[in-house]
Amino acid sequence: MKTLSLKSLSKTYFDLYAGSHHTALHDISLDVPAGEFVAIVGPSGCGKSTILNMVAGFIAPSGGEILVGGEPVRGPGADRGVVFQSFALFPWKTVLENVGFGPKMRGVPKAERDEIARDYLGLVGLAHAADRYPNELSGGMQQRVGVVRALANEPDILLMDEPFASVDAQTRMTLQEELTRIWEDRRPTVVFITHDVPEAVFLANRVVVLSKGRILEQVEVPLARPRVWDRLVEDDAFKSLSNKVLALVRAA
C-alpha cells in the first residue's frame, strides 16, 4: 500500500461553445495515508470524477502534482486500480479472463492467474460464474467482477468512480457491505467517488466534500467496524454524521 498526495491540483478546460477557459478544479490539496478509505462527495459537475481521472492518469492536470508513494503520476498504470461506474468489463472475455487480465499483463502463467482469479471471485461469491460472459450477468454481479478485477491486480491504490450508481438499491447495499468487509480484510488505499452521502459515510474513514472545484470540508468518520446497514440505520452517530455531510453538500 502507498500514500497518495495531491498538491495544488488544478484543471482547466477550453470550452468550445463559450470560447473561453473553464476551471473545473482549483488548488486541490489532499493527503491519503496508506490503507485509508477516503470518499469524495459532491453534486454532479463539482469535479470529483475529474480528480479520479487525473489520479488514474487518464487525463493530465493543468497545474499541481499527483504523487503516489512519492512518485509523480505519468499516465495510467497498474499501481492504481480503477473500478468504473459503467463496469468496463471486456465483453469478449469471460469473467475469469476479466479478473485474470491484470496478472496476464504482468506475465503470470495461465494456470496461476486462473487460480488467482478464482480466489478473488470466491471473495464475492462468484466462483460459479467464472466461465460466463459479462453480458450474461446482472449489473450487481458485473460490478462485483469489476471490483475484484481491480483487486486481483494488487494495486497500491484502488480508485472507484461511482461504482454502485448503476445498480438497484438492494444490490447496492449488499455491495457496500461486501466492499467494507474486503477493505477491513486487506486494507487497500481507496479513493471512492460518489454523490450518495450515506454511502460515503458508510464506507469511508474520511469524507471529502467537494464543491465547484474546491474542497469545502473534510469530515472524519470514526464509526466502528465492521459496518453493516442493519445496525447503522439505527445508529445516532451515523445519522448525525450523514446529516452533517448532507448539509454541507446541499449548501455547496
Place this chain on the structure above:
Amino acid sequence: MGAGNRLAGALTFVMPLAALVLIWAVVVPAFQVRPQIFPSVAAVIGAGLAGLRDGSLLTHAATSLARVAIGTVLAVLVAVPLGILMGISRGLSAFLTPLLRFFSVLAGIAWIPIATLWFGYGFGAIVFVIFNAVFFVVVYNTLLGVSTIPMPLRHAAASLGAGRRAMLSDVLLPGALPNIVTGIRTGLGFAWRGLIAAEMIATNVGLGYMLFVARDFYQTEVIVLGMIVIGALWLSIDRLLLAPLERATIERWGLVRA
C-alpha cells in the same frame, strides 16, 4: 461559428483529395506514363470540357441519374407498403422472409441477362435492374423497422384511441422511417453499381456505356473522367442527400438503428 466549422470540415475533406490530384499531376509526367495506360490531369480536364461542350457528358450523366431515380421511386412505392404489411402480419412475414432473402441475393446484376431478354436492350431492362436492387433491401428494412417499434408504443397508441389508419400513419410509418431510409441508402448503393454494370452491357447511352466504349479506343482520359464523375455523383447523392436524410430521422428522434 457553425458556418466556419462547416467550411473547415469541407476543407479537411477536400485537402487529401487535392493532394491525390497533385501526386497524379506530378507522377504522370515524371515517369512518362503513356496516355494509353493512364491519362494526364490535363487530358482528363480536356475530355471533361469537350464532353460539356458537345453536351454528351451531361446526356450520359442525366440518363444514368434518370434511370436510377425512376427505378428507385417505383421500388420504394411498392416496397414500403409491402414491408409494413409484413411487419403487421407475423404469418406473412414468416412466409415471405426466406423468399425475400433469396431474391435480395439475386438483386441487381444477376437479373441483367434475363432482363435484357424480357425487355430488350435499353431503358426498360436497366430500370428493372435498379428496381430489383432497391426493392428487396427496402422491403427487408421496412419489415425490420416495423418489428423494432416497441410494443408499448403500439399499445399506448391503441389505448389513446388510434384506429387502424392512425396506427399506420402515426406509429408504424414514422417508427419504421429510419430503417426505410437506411434501406433506401443501402439499396441505392447496390443499384448504382448495378447501373454501371448494366449500362456497360445493355445500352448505348449512360455513364457505364461511356466508359466501356472509351475502352475500345484506349481513351483512358474518358475512362478516368467517367470514373471521377461516377464517384463524385454517388458521393454527392449519398453524402448530401441520403446521409442527411438518415441523420434527420435517426438523430432527431433519438432513435438508434437496429
Place this chain on the structure above:
Amino acid sequence: MNAALVLWSWCLRTSAKWPVLQTLAPFVPVVALWWAVAAWGPFPPAFFPSPMDVVRAFGSLVYRGILPEYLGDSIARLAAGAAVGMALGIPLGLLIGLSRRAYTALWPILLFFQAIGDIAWLPILIIWFGFGMTTMTVIIVYTVLFPVVLNTVLGVRSVRVELYRAAQSLGATPARVLTEVVIPGALPNVITGLRNGLGYGWRALIAAEMIVGTSGIGFLMFDARRAGSVVEIVLGMIVLGILWYIVDAWVLAPIERATGRRWGLVTQ
C-alpha cells in the same frame, strides 16, 4: 375447423423441429405458380421455361461438367479476392481507426474510391491487365476492401473509452491494448464488414464474369443470353441464389451472431 387446427399445429411442430422446412416451405407455392404460368400462361417456353426444363438443364450441365467447373471458378475467385481484401483491409482499418492523422488523410480518399464502385474500374483494368483472372481478382479485392476497412474503423471507434482505460490501468502496454481490446472490440464489426463485402464482391464477380469472363456462373448466364437459352439463365440465377443463401445464412450470419450476441455487442 378442429381438423384444420390440428393440421396447423402439426405444421408448426414439424417446422420447429426442422427449421430447414420453414425456409423451404415458402418456395413450394412459388415454384407451383411458376409451373402453372409456364404450363398455361401466355409465354412461349423459350421465353419462360418451366421448372422441369430448368432441372433438366441442371442435370445436363452437371453431367457435362460445366456447372461444377464454373461454380468452382467463381468460388475460387471470390475466396482469393476476399482473402486479399481482408489481409489489406483489416490492418488499414485499424490504422485509420486508431490514428487521428491517418483518419484525416485517408478517410476522404477512401470514401471517394468507394464511391467510384468496383465495376467502373473494369474498362481501365481491362486495358491494364487484359481479359482474365488478374482483372477479376483486382475487382473483387477492391469490392471487399472498402466495407472491411470502413467497418473496421467503425468497430475500432465503437470500443468504449473506459475499456482502453481499464486495460491501461491493469497494466496493459499499447501492443497489449491492441490485441486484447481493440481487435476483439472491433471484431463483430469486422465480420459485418466482411459479410457486406462478400455480398458486394459476389455481385461484382457476377458482373465481371459477364463482361470479361471466359468461365464462371456469370459467364454461364451471359453466354446463355447470347445463345438465347432462358433455361440456363434461370438456372444460373437459382444457383447463385442458393449458393449465397448457404454462405450467408449458414456460415457468415452464425459467426456474426456467435461473436456479437454472446458478448452483447450489437452491430448494425
